Amino acid sequence: MKKFYPLLLLFLFVSCQELIDAPVPSLYWERFEAAGARPLSASALQQLEGRYQVQVADDDFGDSAIVKWTYDIQGKDTSHYLSFFCKEDVRYFILQGKSLGDSILLNGYWRNVENTKTGKAHFVISSRDGAFAVHSGAGASPGSFYIKGRYGMFDDEPQKEINFRYDRPLYSGVPFQIVAHRGGGRNNDLLPASENSLEMIHLASRFGATGIEIDVQLTKDSMPVLFHDANLNDRLTHKTGIHGTIDSYTFDELQRDVVLKRGGKIPTLQDALHTVVYNTPLQFVWLDCKLEGALPIIRGLQKRFMQEAMAIGRNVEIVIGVPDKEMLRQFLALPGFAGIPSLCELEPDSAKKMNAKIWAPAWAKGLQTEDVQAAQAMGMRAITWTLDAPRKIKEYMRHGRFNGLTTNRSTAVAYEYYSRPL
Numbered sequence: 001m002k003k004f005y006p007l008l009l010l011f012l013f014v015s016c017q018e019l020i021d022a023p024v025p026s027l028y029w030e031r032f033e034a035a036g037a038r039p040l041s042a043s044a045l046q047q048l049e050g051r052y053q054v055q056v057a058d059d060d061f062g063d064s065a066i067v068k069w070t071y072d073i074q075g076k077d078t079s080h081y082l083s084f085f086c087k088e089d090v091r092y093f094i095l096q097g098k099s100l101g102d103s104i105l106l107n108g109y110w111r112n113v114e115n116t117k118t119g120k121a122h123f124v125i126s127s128r129d130g131a132f133a134v135h136s137g138a139g140a141s142p143g144s145f146y147i148k149g150r151y152g153m154f155d156d157e158p159q160k161e162i163n164f165r166y167d168r169p170l171y172s173g174v175p176f177q178i179v180a181h182r183g184g185g186r187n188n189d190l191l192p193a194s195e196n197s198l199e200m201i202h203l204a205s206r207f208g209a210t211g212i213e214i215d216v217q218l219t220k221d222s223m224p225v226l227f228h229d230a231n232l233n234d235r236l237t238h239k240t241g242i243h244g245t246i247d248s249y250t251f252d253e254l255q256r257d258v259v260l261k262r263g264g265k266i267p268t269l270q271d272a273l274h275t276v277v278y279n280t281p282l283q284f285v286w287l288d289c290k291l292e293g294a295l296p297i298i299r300g301l302q303k304r305f306m307q308e309a310m311a312i313g314r315n316v317e318i319v320i321g322v323p324d325k326e327m328l329r330q331f332l333a334l335p336g337f338a339g340i341p342s343l344c345e346l347e348p349d350s351a352k353k354m355n356a357k358i359w360a361p362a363w364a365k366g367l368q369t370e371d372v373q374a375a376q377a378m379g380m381r382a383i384t385w386t387l388d389a390p391r392k393i394k395e396y397m398r399h400g401r402f403n404g405l406t407t408n409r410s411t412a413v414a415y416e417y418y419s420r421p422l
Helices: 002-017 042-047 131-136 198-207 251-257 269-279 295-311 325-332 348-353 369-377 390-399 410-418
Strands: 050-057 064-074 077-086 091-100 103-112 118-125 146-151 160-168 177-180 211-218 224-226 284-289 317-322 342-344 381-384 404-407
Touching (some): 042 077, 042 091, 042 131, 064 160, 064 198, 064 269, 077 103, 077 198, 091 118, 103 131, 103 146, 177 284, 198 269, 211 269, 224 269, 269 284, 284 295, 317 325, 325 348, 348 369, 369 381, 390 404, 390 410, 404 410
Parallel strands (some): 177 211, 177 404, 211 284, 317 342, 381 404
Antiparallel strands (some): 050 160, 091 103, 118 146, 146 160, 211 224
């Protein structure tokens, strides 16, 4: 029996893992829904951006937080958000704002990415704590804004006090891509959407991402879709009667029979790029190509949506990722390959051969400072992947020379980047 014990543990772990969830709590707050409450404008929320000192906290969120504004468009509706990225424990808040009388109300939830802890959050900025300055556009200075409120556990009403004092503006020096892995995070990160889904792409900027990495497969009828694994499986989808590879099924068959693990359907690459360009503030897309023989199709979509983004005044960079020698061979066969925005995971010489815009080494190879600087000297940027451990994120952000980082912990990377000295 002893020799089967590890297998039994693995089985129990996987079985239990399917039950783990961290659902977003109910966001109803009676005061927030009052008849006189009006949505806060995007410009008002932008005024609140900055680095804050945590002055009062019943729990350990660290001594500082980054507050960042973002937006999301669904149909004809635009929603504005304030995200708080806290120093400790990879904790964050996501809130929306309204004005009520002389006060500003912020309503939403908090989450600890390392576990299932989450809960409601209700914040208030009174007139004497800076609400007037926000509405008047007077600008920010140390101590000009105080955000005071309470948070709770799960669906309990908020009871624990937490206050924030405005300290300084966000760092906005050397540009850095915060690239959310699989569209924003993996299924086992317990986020409220499935990896590689349109719903996840809508969420990515709220987690601090400036760009996303998405996985591209090809269906039987040559439709590029987002899906990480070559095979349909219970890790990524609800149990279904169909099995086998993605390219064994047409797109219509996948739409009819497959539901992603945390909801939603397998999206087309076209719909994913449309979402990025027209519905989010994301600036960067890494197409991690896991398919053979379809690079001309991918190139067509890349070119189309970069042109569409430019036409509406959006600067969105979409790069074709080359992860191995076979994909390199296919990429070099594309007409005009040297002018195609691309990313290479192979050695710098291969990146140079394909005239890649970006060299993308694995983080596990270390800071690789000399190689990174050599790639940059050749006109390339360097983006490492996929780094999640908070301690390592701090090390790479503070001592590395990379131009970007791919992660399932965008909140932690956002804190480190926007906290850099001015």
